[in-house]
Amino acid sequence: MKTQYYTATSLDGFIATEDHSLEWLFPLGDIADTSYSAFIRDVGALAMGSSTYEWMLRHVVKPGTEVPGAWPYEQPVWVFSSRVLPPIPGADIRFVRGDVRPVHEAMVRAANGQNVWVVGGGDLAGQFVDAGLLDELLVQVGSVTLGAGQPLLPRRIVSPPLTLTGVRQVGTGFAELTYTVPKAPRT
Ligand SMILES: NC(=O)c1ccc[n+]([C@@H]2O[C@H](COP(=O)([O-])OP(=O)(O)OC[C@H]3O[C@@H](n4cnc5c(N)ncnc54)[C@H](OP(=O)(O)O)[C@@H]3O)[C@@H](O)[C@H]2O)c1
Numbered sequence: 001m002k003t004q005y006y007t008a009t010s011l012d013g014f015i016a017t018e019d020h021s022l023e024w025l026f027p028l029g030d031i032a033d034t035s036y037s038a039f040i041r042d043v044g045a046l047a048m049g050s051s052t053y054e055w056m057l058r059h060v061v062k063p064g065t066e067v068p069g070a071w072p073y074e075q076p077v078w079v080f081s082s083r084v085l086p087p088i089p090g091a092d093i094r095f096v097r098g099d100v101r102p103v104h105e106a107m108v109r110a111a112n113g114q115n116v117w118v119v120g121g122g123d124l125a126g127q128f129v130d131a132g133l134l135d136e137l138l139v140q141v142g143s144v145t146l147g148a149g150q151p152l153l154p155r156r157i158v159s160p161p162l163t164l165t166g167v168r169q170v171g172t173g174f175a176e177l178t179y180t181v182p183k184a185p186r187t
Helices: 036-041 050-061 100-111 122-130
Strands: 003-010 014-016 043-049 077-080 093-096 115-120 136-142 163-170 174-180
Touching: 003 122, 036 043, 043 050, 043 100, 043 122, 050 077, 077 100, 100 115, 100 122, 115 122
Parallel strands: 003 115, 003 136, 043 077, 043 115, 077 093
Antiparallel strands: 003 014, 136 174, 163 174
16 A cells, blocks of 8 residues: 555646646546556555646536536545635545644555555645655656746655656657655654
C-alpha cells in the first residue's frame, strides 16, 4: 500500500492556470496512452482539495444542468475544505478539514490494502509530505509552459532529494516521471 500524488503538470511546475483552467492539458495526449488506467485500478481511496472538487463540479458533474455528468470515482473520496461544499448524490464523498494525519488513517483503513491517491492540489500534497505520509510522486510532465498558475508542490525538498525511479515517454506531449519521497527529516 502506497500513498501517491499522481498529477499532470506543465514543464514549469503548474497543475492548472491561475484561474483553474486545464484547457492546456487535454490536447497534449490521449489519457488511454498514459499510465492512468493501471494506476487507478490499484487506488482504494482519494483525497482532494476544494478547488479540485469545485473543478470536478463545474466541468464533470455539472449539477443542475440538463444532462449532469457522472461522478467518476467508485472509491471513497475525502474533500478538504474549511467551507460547506455541495455534496453529489450517490457519490461516496466525505468533507474534512485540518490535520491530514487522522484523515490519512481513515483513508488507509478504507483502502483496505490498496493505494491512497492524493489528487491535488499541490499544497494539499505538501501537507502529506510535511506529515511524512507521501510515498510516491507520479507526474505527467506536459510539453507546455504556463508561466504562472497553481503550483505542483510548493515545498522545499532538497536534502535528501526525491529519488527518480521511473521515466516513460508518452508521445510528444508528456514525460511520465515517478519519484520516491524520502522519509528522512528534510533540511
Ligand atoms: N493537472 C492535473 O492533473 C490536476 C490535478 C489535480 C488538480 N488540478 C487542478 O489544480 C487546481 C488545484 O487548485 P489548488 O492549488 O487551489 O488546490 P486544491 O487542493 O484543489 O484546493 C485548495 C483549497 O483546499 C482547501 N484545503 C486544502 N487543505 C485543507 C485543509 N487541510 N483543511 C481544510 N481545507 C483545506 C482550502 O480551501 P477552502 O478551505 O477555502 O475550501 C484550499 O485553499 C484545481 O484547479 C484543480 O482542478 C489539476
